[in-house]
Amino acid sequence: MSVIFKGKKPSRRAFMKGALATSAGALSTGAALAAGEKVITEVQPWNSELGDGVDVMPYGKPSEFEEHVKRRTVEWLTADPVSSINFTPLHELDGIITPNGLAFERHHGGTAHIDPKEHRLMINGLVDRQLVFTMEDLMRFPRENHVYFLECAANSGMEWRGAQLNGCQFTHGMIHNVMYTGVKLRTLLEEAGVKPSGKWLLAEGADASGMTRSIPMEKALDDCLVAFKMNGEALRPEQGYPVRLVVPGWEGNMWVKWLRRLEVGDQPWHHREETSKYTDLLENGKARRFTWEMDAKSVITNPSPQAPLTHKKGPTVITGLAWSGRGTIPRVDVTIDGGITWHQARISGPSLDKSMHRFYFEFDWDGKPLLLQSRAHDSTGYVQPTKDQLRKHRGVNSIYHNNGIQTWAIDEEGKAENVEIS
Amino acid sequence: MSVIFKGKKPSRRAFMKGALATSAGALSTGAALAAGEKVITEVQPWNSELGDGVDVMPYGKPSEFEEHVKRRTVEWLTADPVSSINFTPLHELDGIITPNGLAFERHHGGTAHIDPKEHRLMINGLVDRQLVFTMEDLMRFPRENHVYFLECAANSGMEWRGAQLNGCQFTHGMIHNVMYTGVKLRTLLEEAGVKPSGKWLLAEGADASGMTRSIPMEKALDDCLVAFKMNGEALRPEQGYPVRLVVPGWEGNMWVKWLRRLEVGDQPWHHREETSKYTDLLENGKARRFTWEMDAKSVITNPSPQAPLTHKKGPTVITGLAWSGRGTIPRVDVTIDGGITWHQARISGPSLDKSMHRFYFEFDWDGKPLLLQSRAHDSTGYVQPTKDQLRKHRGVNSIYHNNGIQTWAIDEEGKAENVEIS
Incomplete structure (x- = not known):
């Protein structure tokens, strides 16, 4: 929120001068140009120079600014x-x-x-x-x-x-x-x-x-x-x-x-x-053995350790995924206080059999630490268990079929960490 | 249907010998190894040599055998x-x-x-x-x-x-x-x-x-x-x-x-x-002017001029896409005789508002020439018109908003051509 454009052409410059944004309401998103903030006085290159033609990329690929978005390995996980x-x-x-x-x-x-x-x-x-x-x-x-x-x-x-x-x-x-x-x-x-x-x-x-x-x-x-x-x-x-x-x-x-x-x-x-x-x-x-079916599960994808919150307080979107090998996901609950209070999340997008479901929970963050969890309910009535509930039945020798509730701890800086609470 | 595998390992070879396929029933797909047909006696490289590791492609791309699948331009269409x-x-x-x-x-x-x-x-x-x-x-x-x-x-x-x-x-x-x-x-x-x-x-x-x-x-x-x-x-x-x-x-x-x-x-x-x-x-x-909404439309994608039929007769799948800017597509009709007889196609996959719908029509091809068309019905009751119906209302000076019924002529070799019938 610290940059505003000024165009080169007279007509555009005139418009931009008249359009200095005023500060937004409750969301604090969208902002005025404050004293001391950086002003770009040059037209950006993508606005003044022709881009690539349609013959450049017969099979497309992501933006160069998305190079960090990739599949990753964990080196110690396997021998090869x-x-x-x-x-x-x-x-x-x-x-x-x-x-x-x-x-x-x-x-x-x-x-x-x-x-x-x-x-x-x-x-x-x-x-x-x-x-x-x-x-x-x-x-x-x-x-x-x-x-x-x-x-x-x-x-x-x-x-x-x-x-x-x-x-x-x-x-x-x-x-x-x-x-x-x-x-x-x-x-x-x-x-x-x-x-x-x-x-x-x-x-x-x-x-x-x-x-x-x-x-x-x-x-x-x-x-x-x-x-x-x-x-x-x-x-x-x-x-x-x-x-x-x-x-x-x-x-x-x-x-x-x-x-x-x-x-x-x-x-x-x-x-x-x-x-x-x-x-x-x-x-x-x-x-x-023959534990084929994948039990209902969910996880908050954002915020999470690789994707911290970058603002300090105010309107905040929590989002995640839920799925079940037995059907659809009619409901996902989200907590921001480690399970003291649960809120029903909003599911947006098609609800399809044995498919991922996308959920959102929007809230006004007070800037204090959070303990985030999500809990999936599937169409058979099954509710995603805690990790401790799973361990009680299955011990800790397993590798497979861990569908326990995941916890992310968010600190005052917005950083997220993988933790367990009990 | 002219190749069958023979493995190198004794156990596999023994199995494969016993598994010479016999010819299939009505579909004529899946077949026996006939006299004179090519037999691969070597194990294929992908079965005998380790493939790429998971660290090779952080962002994946299609198989080298799919290089022909790409966006294409029409050079004479635009100046640049x-x-x-x-x-x-x-x-x-x-x-x-x-x-x-x-x-x-x-x-x-x-x-x-x-x-x-x-x-x-x-x-x-x-x-x-x-x-x-x-x-x-x-x-x-x-x-x-x-x-x-x-x-x-x-x-x-x-x-x-x-x-x-x-x-x-x-x-x-x-x-x-x-x-x-x-x-x-x-x-x-x-x-x-x-x-x-x-x-x-x-x-x-x-x-x-x-x-x-x-x-x-x-x-x-x-x-x-x-x-x-x-x-x-x-x-x-x-x-x-x-x-x-x-x-x-x-x-x-x-x-x-x-x-x-x-x-x-x-x-x-x-x-x-x-x-x-x-x-x-x-x-x-x-x-x-302000002709914003996209009318209901459909097209048979296979077979079509770039994707001819490669068999000579028998079980054949026709498939295509239908969509409407006004809602969903509850029904698509397909004809194989240029509109004399229409058949209701099968829609498979989610039926979502203002989204493509995928349809199929399976039939037993007698090997004779075909005139293929599809006709979309949308959720408002609108039925996709013929090109001539469109021209009657709109003339032939237009560039935009041509949602007329498309015809592909299939010859006895399975080749497809863009034609019009009236």
Whole structure:
């Protein structure tokens, strides 16, 4: 609020002189030019010089001023970046769509770069007709479009033993939400003809890790998609180009990328990624397995450690995301005092099944420290638990399925920190 | 359908031998390995070599196999690419979201590259308080999220005098559909306090063209947004970074980009872009002006001249887009015989106000020539007209607001051509 423009042209200069802004009302936003404030007397270059032509960027990219908005890795998290994760910068986004360039990545053998002409999808096992599809074959089946969230089971997994990572991108960024276009998995399975004994499905990727997961036939025949587009365009390589499985509401690891084979069987395969990994070790030494569904969860994306408040008091917007693997989010509560008082947040944007929901809570900040939390309610009536409630049931040996309430402490400077309160 | 994989590992090879696919049923998709067909005996590189790590691409981009998917210009269309248009490749997309990198561009003085820290938005004129907002100021007002289409008034404009351009990208690609996040224009105008005499609003851009348009106050106070995000992330430079006006359902040229000033007045300004341009010259020499609303329209995106059918007969998917500046699209009809018989298409994906809708029509192609058309019905009951119906009312001197029914002729080879039938 310290700069005002003065144009070069007489007509513009005359206008600008007459238009010195007066101070705003209650919001204190929009302001007058005060004594001693900087005045730009030159016309800005973007107002006086022609910009780029329409032939400069056949495929566009973000502004140079947005270079800090990117997926990030946590170096100590994995031994090698080829089997690792990067994180969606949730604190830089708004609305419910994750742009493809910022959708978090998780792969177990690196991003495969596949020529779609050479790619095939096979259906085999307990079927009447074993089939091999080209990508062109897949395009001849009826398609559907759905916005779904994809969350890694390990999202927030580093928080089981206490507040660890100082940034919403790192605590909650193993998630994205895009519109998928694909063929219903059911359609392809019906084309092959599942035998009555076929109760399970193995999905296998064509990448170097040969990722495999077992999926119960009931889910396979329900709402799964064999998808080739995300947000309108072809899947990105790191998201399984040219084709991936979409398993709505279930943990991301089951959404097998670079999908090359679907085998129908009569029992689960108990492969590595559903035994050694993606199970939850409990206090009693037993492990929960086949914990597919993602429970209702929410997080305040702004303010958060990477996106502090930059004003000192007054009108303030809190915003965040909520989602559930079991349906929609009819309600989100927000507290600014660590749970003493809860306020119902405003949800803006489409409320879609198994999709992210965007919520806002606006309040007049008195400039004092805050303890921010959000709490999601899903359409089944389930309410997001505290981290301590989760630990009571599950202990602290888990990595996966931490959907506990997140707390950000805001200090008088507006800085935010990952904390826990009990 | 001419390639099948054979793995290197014994266990895999054994499986693959047993899994030679048998031919599919009615769809003829998914097929057996026939005599003489090519067999890949080597494991593909993406299955045997580790791929890229998660640190390779902090901001992702499409597969190298998708390089043909891009915005394109028509060189003869304008004298200079700095005041010109490029086109969304609709025939390469699916669903309803346009990815930001492929959203068509139209600018009148080139793409401005603006430092958001230096950018200001002023409200002046017939208001109680003249205001200047920084970008940080704007972030302190309540936000909303909406998916809206933005269509240039000139979209399909080259078709007024007959079928001209051989590609859906060029006939209908001056449109995109994204989720916008922003502050309601009404909120900012209320902050400034519009005087009772303030009946019109002038929106002005900070680019070299100083784009200006007059907007009636009724629309400004209804559903317009001052938007800073598209599909979750910051606006792209070519779409008005850091802030643009969103005028839902109205012609794209009013959605002033690089928005720097909003002036409240008591009458329209009659500036260049609403007099010499963006008016429709009728047969009688008079011009229609202030033709803001975009009428209901649809187009078949696949097959189309740039995306022919690649099979010779059998199960075939027709897909396209429909939209209306007046509401939703409850129904789209498709004909494959040039209008003798119409079939109701299937709409898949969210049906949102003033947003694109995706439709599909699946049929069993007999391999004979086709005349494909689609016809949108909007929620007001309006039905998309033929081009001849439009010409009867409006003559052929127009450039803007051609929402006539598009025809693609498909020949026996599957090739598609832009034609007109009457």
